[in-house]
Each structure stands twice: as structure tokens, then as C-alpha cells.
Amino acid sequence: MDPKTAQRIAFTALFLGTCLVIVPVVFVLAVIVKEGAGIINWNFLTTQPLNGMRAGGIFPAILGTLILVSGAVMISLPIGVLAAVYLNEYAGERPLTRIIRLAIINLAGVPSVVYGLFGLALFVMFLQFGVSIIAGCCTLAIMELPVIITASREALNSVPQSFREVSLSLGASRWQTIRNVVLPNALPGIMTGTILSVARVAGETAPILFTVAAFYLPHLPRSIFDQTMALPYHLYIISTQIPNMPRELTFGTALVLISMVFIMNLAAIIIRVYFRRKKLW
């Protein structure tokens, strides 16, 4: 076969492959928007469910998810960044750090339902938090950790070694070097990774299933030891557990959830593009 034909065939195959990736995304979006967009209005976003959840809004679920993801990130971000800084800047190459690194990679592959069971065992039962927001946040935080640590380490790694060397050569301590030079330059990468990890857990049902999520609550949570409703779990029940559910409501809920995830991903992309434009070095 002459190289030009071969090239044309290869490009066509690559193009078709790319299309195959896009098609399901577009299709899913189209269906959800078509079926669910009609119900979205201010009322739907800000009021309680009514009539056995077959009518009314989904405000408690939205609020619950927002509380859960922000609580989780408040726990996972500091721990994750500290761990990443330690692993990348202090620990060096030792058998122990290699094992830790391996553990982190594997942690990212653990199925979410296993995190749920782990959260149930550790936070709900052993630490006696009960089925509560704090237990749910902790569980989600642990799920976010591998992503945050990996992204942060990559971000730290991409800070040129020469910045560290020149800072040290000017008499800065290692910590001053990290605080003044390394962390500020790694920040965009850390933020991007963090937002992506949050977006990932925001839609998870399994980890909150046993640790925090409520089927239905007549009131909003009053403390971190209360249960709360949450979007993914709410979506799960209204689409499987409740007979005669209006289709529109299910798809409307899905649309809200997907939009939240998309907005977060979009924010991550914008941050990345913005800092790449500014071209830090």
C-alpha cells in the first residue's frame, strides 16, 4: 500500500474513533436536556420535595451535595497537599515512600462502594460519628485523596528544579523554598486537580449510601451530625424506588447533578487555560 493511502486510512480510523467517543456524551446530554430541561426553574431548585417526592423541588438534595463536597474538600485538600509536599519535596527515594506511592495509586482504583463500606466501618461505627454529614464528608475526602495527591505531586514536580536550587543557594530553608517558590507555582495544578477530584465524587452514590444519605428528610440538616439528602442518592431513589415518578422530575434532577459536575470541570479547565496563558515560566 502506498504511504498516502495508508495515511488516509489511519486518519479516517482515528477520526471515527474520536467521533465514537463524542457520540455517547452528546447523546446522553441531549436526552437529559430534552427530558429534564422543562422542569428546571427557580422553584424546582429552591423548594422541598412534595407529595412523596413526586412533586416539588430538590433543594435539600442540592444543598446536601454542596455541603458534602465542600466539607470533604476542606478535609482532603490540606491532607492531600501536605502528603504531596512531603512525598515530593522531603521524602526522597526510599522503600517506604515507594510503597506509599504504590498505595496511593491503588487507592485511586478502589471501587467506590468499598469506600462506602470502609466509611461505614470506620467513621459511622468505630469512631461513632453515626450516619452523619461528618462521616460522609470524611468518606468522600478519602476518596478524593489519591486524585489530589497525584495531581499535586505532578504540579510540584513540574516546578523547575532550578527554582529550588536558586532559592536554597540564596540561603532559604527548605520550607521557605517550598512556601515562597514551589507552592505558589504549583498552585494552579493543585487547584485543577482538586476541582476535578471534587467533580468526581460529587456524583458518587455508593460512598454516601451507608454513611450520610437520607431517603427523605422533612427538614434541612442542623449540624454536622445530622443526616442529609444528596443529589446522586436522591436521583437513585426517585428513579428506582418510587412508583409513578414523573419522568421529567428524574431527568430534571439528573440535569442539575450533571450541570454541577460540568461547571466544576469547566472551572478546572478555565484555571488551567488561564495560567497556561500567563505562562509562569
Next chain:
Amino acid sequence: MNNTQIVDESPVTLFGPIAIPGKQEPVSKTAQTCTDPEVLREKPVLEIEHFDLWYGTTQALFDVTMPIPSGKVTALIGPSGCGKSTLIRSVNRLNDLIDGVRYAGDMRLNGDTIYSPRVDVIELRKRMGMVFQKSNPFPMSIYENVIYSLRIDGENRKNVLDETVERCLKSAALWDEAKDRLDESALELSGGQQQRLCIARAIAADPEVLLMDEPCSALDPIATAKVEELIFSLRGEYTVLIVTHNMQQAARVSDFTAFMYLGRLLEYGPTKTLFVNPSLKQTEDYMTGRFG
């Protein structure tokens, strides 16, 4: 010329012939064999003494003994891989960052030992400045770059900082080009300007010795000329130890030149003597471009 410095067996322990405070080591036999007496007459700022260094199991520096004269520019030349960067990075202990580096022997900065477990490396580095091959200004403003070493010492008085910026940028021949854009990012400067900014940053804390590792190798001829002029003008006020691959540059900017080969200091003397009348065949071959 024999190679006694290679087989010299002076007892060298880890952090070896240092320690005895107050007692100055007599100028060693090895230093005399390869070092021109004219160097030894100078008052040294930095004394490198019987220094060996290993990367893991491979030895990169062999018994280097080398006094660096005060207020002078000393050039370090030699073929690629001979250990010039290793030596210059040993002076401010940047090699500590590399896993598996071991050393023996000592260096002294104005009499204070550099290699001893008790040494406060951070305090030590504050007394030196370093300029790297690739210019590496921080992604901060020009102003903040210059005063980095003051900031980490907690200096916040505006007038002190302003004065430092002006003094250092003037010393680095960058003041006229930069004075109206001190708050702009340092990364908007040209390559040559960035390197001069790095020099300004390195002299902000009044270093006792300024280390430069091929500071011009990434610059075009015009920028190189400027930086060379600057280095030339720093002599007297600062002590400079500069690594260079460029023979003409060594000849232009330095008072003394040291020739290194395979981890050893082979010849060290006044630049003029070394260039006009090298005493070793290797030195002559290298300088005339027959190898290296």
C-alpha cells in the same frame, strides 16, 4: 611535571583535615605542585582543601586543593564532565540535594569550615551567591526577584528594600533598562536581562563569594558581552568563581584560571601565564582545542 597530586596520600577522613579550630593548614604539597605561587600569595576568601566527592560509587572529584583569591575573578575551565559544576556546587553544598553524594576533605569560607556536621548550611549559603547556566528568575516581579534573599530574612523596611534593588540593579548594569518596570514580571525581560537580574539577585545579600556556572552559555554574543563586562566590573568588590567553556571568556574576565581534567585540578595560575605559557601538555591541548 609529574602527577603527584593524583597519588598524594594525605590522610583524608570524612570531614577530614579540618576541625582543629584556629589552626591553619599549611599550604599543601599538592597545591604547590599544580598551583602557581602567584595564586598562593593572594589572600584567599575560599579555600578548597583535599576535596573528594563521590556520586554513589563513582568518584567525580579527586583531592582538589584550590584557594580562591579575594576580590579577584577566578575561572574554572576544563573539558565537559571533568567536574567543574560538581566542584562549584560543592562550595555552597547544593550537592547535598542529590541522593548518594559523599565527600571528603574540606572547604573554608573566610576561615569558617563548610563541611562539618555542625555547620548551619543555611547560614553558610547566605554568605554566597550563585548564578546558574540557564537564567532562572522566579516568576515574580523584577523587584521581588532582587530582594528575595532579604525577604526570606524577614526584611520588610521599604527604604532598605528600595535601596537594595537600586544598588544591585546598578551593579548588575540593569538599572537603566529596568527602573521603570520594577513591578513587571521578571519573565518579560530578555534572556540576557534575565541573567543580569539573576546576578543582581545573587549579590543582594553581599556575598563573600559569587559562584557562576557557565552564566553566558545560553546567551547571544551581545548579551554575553554585557554580562562579561559586568563580571569584569564586579572584581575588587566581589570575589567571583566562574565556570566557563569559552577560552576567550576566561581570558577576558579572569585574573586566575584553573584547569580541571577528569576530576582533578591539573594547573592553576594567573590567567596570562596559563594562557601564554601553560606548563602542562593537557592544558595546552585543551586550550588550543585539540581535545575537550
